[in-house]
Amino acid sequence: MRLALHAEWTKLRTQPGTAALLIGAVVLTVGLSTGVAAASSTSSASDPAKLALTGIYLGQIAVASLSVLVMGGEYSTGMIRTTLGAIPRRWTVLAAKATLVAGAAAAAGVVAVLGSLLAGALILPGHGFTVAHGYPPLSPSDGAVLRAAVGSVLYLALIALLSLGVATAVRDSAAAVGVVLALLFLFPIVASVVSDPHWQRHLQQIAPMTAGLAVQATTGLRSLPIGPWAGLGVLAAWAAGWLLTGGLLLRLRDA
Template sequence: MTTTTYAAAYAQPPGRRYGLRQAARMEWIKLRSLRSTSYALLLTAVGMTATGVVTMANTKAPHGAHKVAAFDPTNNVLAGVALGQLVIGVLGVLVMSGEYSSGTIRATLAAVPDRRLALAAKAGVFGGLALLVGEVVTVGTFLAGRAALGAGVPHPSLDDPTVWRAVLMSGGYLAMVGLIGLGIGAVTRHTASAIGVLVGITYVLPALLAGTTGTTVAKFFPTMIAGNSLAVTVPVDGMLSPWAGLAVLCLYTAAFLTVGGRLLVRRDA
């Protein structure tokens, strides 16, 4: 980000103190000026859409009563969420940890001395953008993937409330993973370690636990919730319901942001 951009971001009107509105405006200027933001969001859109299209193009009509009952093309088309969560989550980490690595966190906290307010503004702006992009991309992926389905394969429709719920929850999931990444960045203040924690929570731990204990514990981890609770129209045995999974994800998000906020207040910049 250029010096001129920072000057605009941190400029405070004479005689006025920063509130949430001014802090959010500052965060928006910083976020949109970072090249990584555009690249990451573009990668999310392209990667998720391509994955959905390829998956649906290779989806065949089920045969047999058991396979027909378990057939869930909506879950198939949303397979790209596994890729999108990584990109959005890493972007969330960078939004926070990048300021520590560049030293600009000092300017941010000088402009907004209330550190909880600064974090709330950052989370609100980034979370809002991630939610908007997540919903647009998941809907677009669904429509593109459905068009790629071959003849004779049941086509899911957004007129079905369960399909609409799965698509919307998957878009919201991307935003929550982004905020989890931001919270982890506030906790560790180091990009590499924050990404390591994010990958461990979303990929490594659930895979290890699923292989050793089944779904008993693994079902409470974000990726398992996304793939087996939120993005399904046919319930998966042994997994959380969509709304229970959403509640658990909200707890993850709130916990990391709360811990990150407390540490941001207590530690030196």
């Protein structure tokens, strides 16, 4: 396993685009968060922590791309045959890749989340989110804000794992990215069209993005379709399911 990790780390490190995508994830996240915070007003939003972390919507796309390329890239170049020739235990290869992409996503996530919260803490008080108006300051010492911050980092790591699982199953980068983004984006769009409140709630409960991002909520937890940690659990289940599917297919199929 250590050797597999080392090999995968070398590949990840030297693969063109890794650094760009990780930096991209951070820049996109902080950029969108800052923009949204600058355009915000207390009349349109009530949850400053969630508002300050809006950039995750954009950042997750870069993380998903990176993760898909880690597996899909090997299939497009034929590198996968070398990899599996060197390390025949396929679950080990997948586990090594999973560890690394989750770690990389979490590392980028920590920077992105801290940057977003910092931007939010600097900008939001100027838009009415002050203690005087009943909004506590955005500080990680606040339990709910800490949960939103840690949850967002974990969310990115889980998105990376989900994407890796999809890419392993699909074996084509472009198609895999399509599947991942469809999984993330289609549920909320369909949920917004369904008029039956029960169906809407259920769709929001099983949707990987909607449920997973419930962890960002710090106010109005009662009205959420799913609790913060339970929501992240739903995303974890999606990621585990796809990793398992991908792993089994990797084990059963020829490369």
